[in-house]
Amino acid sequence: MKSKRRLKVKSAGKINLYLSVSKNCRADGYHEVKSIMQSINLSDELNFEVIEKENTDTSNNIIITSDNIDIPLDEQNLVHKAAKLILDKYNITNRYIIKINIKKSIPVAAGLAGGSTNAAATLVALNELLNLNLTKEELLGSAGKIGSDVPFCISGGTALAEGRGEIISNLPNLPFYWVVLAKNGKKFGTKEVYKKFDSIGKEKPSIHKELIEEIKNKDFDNFLKRLFNDLEEIGLLEDETITKIKQTAYRLGAIVSQMTGSGPTVFAICDNLKLARKIYDSLKSLTNSVFITHTKSSGQNFASI
């Protein structure tokens, strides 16, 4: 082996503060969405090791390990897809072995973009470790090829996501809010939730333009009170705990409580830590999977550690 380079990166999850979905798929099978996404401080830790090869053997180039037995470690892992995309694009598959360890804190299949943020971190880390000098635009382009939520995870902060979620317009950062997250054991398949929305969901006119004006005017109270997620009604049918979590959060004083993405995680936004702790303690009696975190501004979604 010639030389080794290492990098440790934290990759942050997201919540969908607002999610408007157009019914029925586009020709490419995706739904058209308008979503206001927000980075949160709940993060996974990724350890990257790039080893220069002495021979040109191309087998088993990308080696993924994790403390979480629920995620795939092969080509199905979005981190693998991101690393392969970089190696193929720059024709350097025969030059490097990439080892990536993923320490998960973000619950899997929870609507928190766990896999997408890991993939985004992989693009950013390999750009640095392999001295590729890719611009943010180039990273965003590659991110969109891996998954709809990956470009947002590159940008972070507060942003509008359009198209199938991959077209990102950065918005001014929201102020700091505490965020309580809670999810039941049930896993939701994103595809199944969208399919059910097509058959029984109600499509509402999107209010993203008004919401963006409210952010720009710093009218955060109105902004937070008008949020909705079109997929929530499907989530409520699938998992009654969602209703209970929301009722508890509102009763205790959350500014807003809503399902994120295609579920099943519910977030509750709070303006002080005392309230967040109170909601956290109450939700603990409903489900084991409860977290206190907070909003994260743009530029903070990856921290080298």
Ligand code: ATP
């Ligand atoms: P999103 O909010 O972007 O729709 P999610 O948070 O609901 O995503 P993920 O945690 O990304 O869901 O998991 C979705 C699927 O992706 C799971 O079936 C999981 O096995 C798979 N997966 C692939 N790579 C990863 C990864 N690095 N971390 C977590 N899940 C991964």
